[in-house]
Amino acid sequence: MKYTLEEIRKYINREELLKLTQDLIRIPSHTVYENREKEVAAYIADILEREGIEYCFQSADGDRCNVLATIRGNGTGKSLMLNGHMDTVPVAGMDDPFNPVIVDGNMYGRGSSDMKSGLAAMLYAVLTVHRMKVPLNGDLVLAGVIDEEAAKSTGSRVIAEKGPITDYAIIGEPSSLYPIIAHKGIDYFQIDFHGKAAHSSRPENGANAIYAAADFISAVKAVLIPEFDNLSHPYLGKPTINVGLMCGSAEINKPFLLQQSETFAGVVPDEASVFIDVRWIPGKSIPQIQSQLQALADSILPKNPGISAEVNYIPLPRPAMEISPEEALPQAILESISQVSPETAEFKGLSGFMDSGILYGVAGILSMVFGPGDLSVAHGINEKVEVEQIIKAAQIYTKTALDICVNN
Numbered sequence: 001m002k003y004t005l006e007e008i009r010k011y012i013n014r015e016e017l018l019k020l021t022q023d024l025i026r027i028p029s030h031t032v033y034e035n036r037e038k039e040v041a042a043y044i045a046d047i048l049e050r051e052g053i054e055y056c057f058q059s060a061d062g063d064r065c066n067v068l069a070t071i072r073g074n075g076t077g078k079s080l081m082l083n084g085h086m087d088t089v090p091v092a093g094m095d096d097p098f099n100p101v102i103v104d105g106n107m108y109g110r111g112s113s114d115m116k117s118g119l120a121a122m123l124y125a126v127l128t129v130h131r132m133k134v135p136l137n138g139d140l141v142l143a144g145v146i147d148e149e150a151a152k153s154t155g156s157r158v159i160a161e162k163g164p165i166t167d168y169a170i171i172g173e174p175s176s177l178y179p180i181i182a183h184k185g186i187d188y189f190q191i192d193f194h195g196k197a198a199h200s201s202r203p204e205n206g207a208n209a210i211y212a213a214a215d216f217i218s219a220v221k222a223v224l225i226p227e228f229d230n231l232s233h234p235y236l237g238k239p240t241i242n243v244g245l246m247c248g249s250a251e252i253n254k255p256f257l258l259q260q261s262e263t264f265a266g267v268v269p270d271e272a273s274v275f276i277d278v279r280w281i282p283g284k285s286i287p288q289i290q291s292q293l294q295a296l297a298d299s300i301l302p303k304n305p306g307i308s309a310e311v312n313y314i315p316l317p318r319p320a321m322e323i324s325p326e327e328a329l330p331q332a333i334l335e336s337i338s339q340v341s342p343e344t345a346e347f348k349g350l351s352g353f354m355d356s357g358i359l360y361g362v363a364g365i366l367s368m369v370f371g372p373g374d375l376s377v378a379h380g381i382n383e384k385v386e387v388e389q390i391i392k393a394a395q396i397y398t399k400t401a402l403d404i405c406v407n408n
Contacts, residue, residue: 003134003402005339008395011128017394018107018387020047021120025100025109030090030149037086037146041067044086044123044144053130060146060158068164069142071130071405077137078328078408079166080401081365082126083156083355084119084173085148093381106384113373117385118172118393119144121372125397129405136405141166148355152316156355160362168329168404169365170397171356174373175348177341177389177396179333181368182235183350184279185320185357187286190312191216191297193248195304197270206268207306210248213272215300216309217243220276223296233281235322235349240279248272279351282322286313318353319361323368332403333370336396370396 029040041057048055048069057065067086073079088111091097097110107117126142141164145155193213198206220243228239248269278289290313297309323330325347338345352375356367372389 001406003399003406005395005399008128008398008402011131012124012391012394012398014391017120017124017390018102020124021107021117021390022100024116024120025107025111026098028098029086030088030110032090036064038064040086041065041144047123047127051127051130053126058158058162060155064146066146066155066158067144069126070164071126071136071140073136073138073140073405075137077406078168078404079138079141080329080404081141081143081164081166081169081359082122082397082401083143083145083159083169083171083359084115084122085146085155085355086119086144087147087149088114088116089149089379102387105387107387107390108382108384110383112385113174113383114375114378115173115371115373117373117390118174118371121390121393122172122397124394125401128394128398129401134402134406138405138408139164139166140401140405145355153318153355153358156358157362160358160365165363166365169356169359169367170329170333170400171354171359171367171369172371172393173354173369174371174375174378174385175350175369176374177337177344177370177372177392178346178348179330179337179368179370180350181325181330181347182233182282182322183320183352183354183357183369184236184239184281185284185361186318186353187278187280187289188314188316189276189278189290189293190314191274191276191293192310192312193272193274194308194310195270195272196268196306198268200266200268203268206270207304208268209272209307210269212300212304212307212309213246213248213274215304216274216297217246219296219300224292231281233349235347236281236351239281239284242277243274244277245275246272280320282320284320286317317361319357321354321357321360321367323360323366327366328408329366329400329404330368333368333396333400335403336399340392340395
């Protein structure tokens with residue numbers, strides 16, 4: 001049975017939804033706040049308790065917990081997770097970060113865009129489905145997760161490893177109400193060069209690891225970047241590689257002078273490291289990239305005698321994400337958007353990384369990103385979200401949830 005927007009809108013109370021969003025913004029949950037996400041999780045749990053919706057706390061990092069709510073289906077249909085992080089970035093430079101005022105149709109405050117508004121709209125969608133008393137075929141899950149802004153995605157990693165595992169997931173990050181069906185992955189590599197220390201007056205007695213690192217960086221620019229430029233994805237464009245840091249020193253034979261001057265350069269360095277950020281598109285794997293980097297490092301060794309090189313993957317996988325636009329979830333959400341926000345009814349990709357990469361890459365959950373708010377203001381001192389986007393997002397989440405959990 002298809003539920004119409006007219007039926008859904010009868011259950012969505014604008015004032016209640018906006019108050020819910022403001023309440024979440026008023027609760028500090030930034031990455032340097034002592035209680036982090038605990039108070040937000042407790043607030044959500046209190047609402048679920050009052051509504052009679054099944055929920056639990058899922059331990060994710062010490063005493064920090066995800067909060068999970070489930071409206072059970074009969075097991076014959078597809079399941080959907082609405083996933084939103086409860087933490088925000090810090091508030092430095094903001095005058096009144098936890099006072100969510102509405103001015104000229106925009107709600108201001110830390111987390112208003114990223115992503116207390118998306119979390120509120122997702123919670124409200126679950127409340128709406130519950131209040132409509134619709135019998136579901138597949139489970140509808142709400143996941144309020146921890147630790148997204150610290151770049152670890154701890155909450156979603158725990159879900160990917162321990163469950164609940166659903167057929168589909170929507171990450172409620174700010175997308176300006178555009179449906180995001182692909183984003184890049186992120187991986188970091190450390191390339192270590194080992195040489196031989198010597199006094200700078202007799203460099204021929206040593207093997208300069210920094211020279212080797214410099215040759216490697218030049219090879220990245222001359223070889224790998226053009227290779228990456230020749231690759232492309234219809235929604236993401238080309239992958240990128242960036243040398244973000246290089247450091248080196250001589251760990252032995254450091255003279256006393258080094259204790260007096262951090263800029264002393266009187267020793268041939270026997271160690272150097274290059275740190276690389278790779279933003280890759282679907283189809284690339286960590287072993288492939290690591291193999292490319294090792295081959296490139298090996299290629300500069302003949303002109304750097306006495307040097308060895310080792311490529312190390314820094315293990316915090318952030319996989320690329322892609323879902324076919326023909327899958328049931330993209331089709332359902334696009335249909336909903338077409339009715340509520342036709343100007344944003346267009347599939348797009350995202351160059352950044354979201355928790356959808358964890359759910360998709362680790363657990364195989366077909367995922368996408370969709371939410372109110374604009375990423376360009378998400379971490380700024382004037383963070384804001386259009387009020388109408390919050391209302392529209394709640395309608396779209398609700399209709400999509402019913403389409404997936406009832407009709408698939």
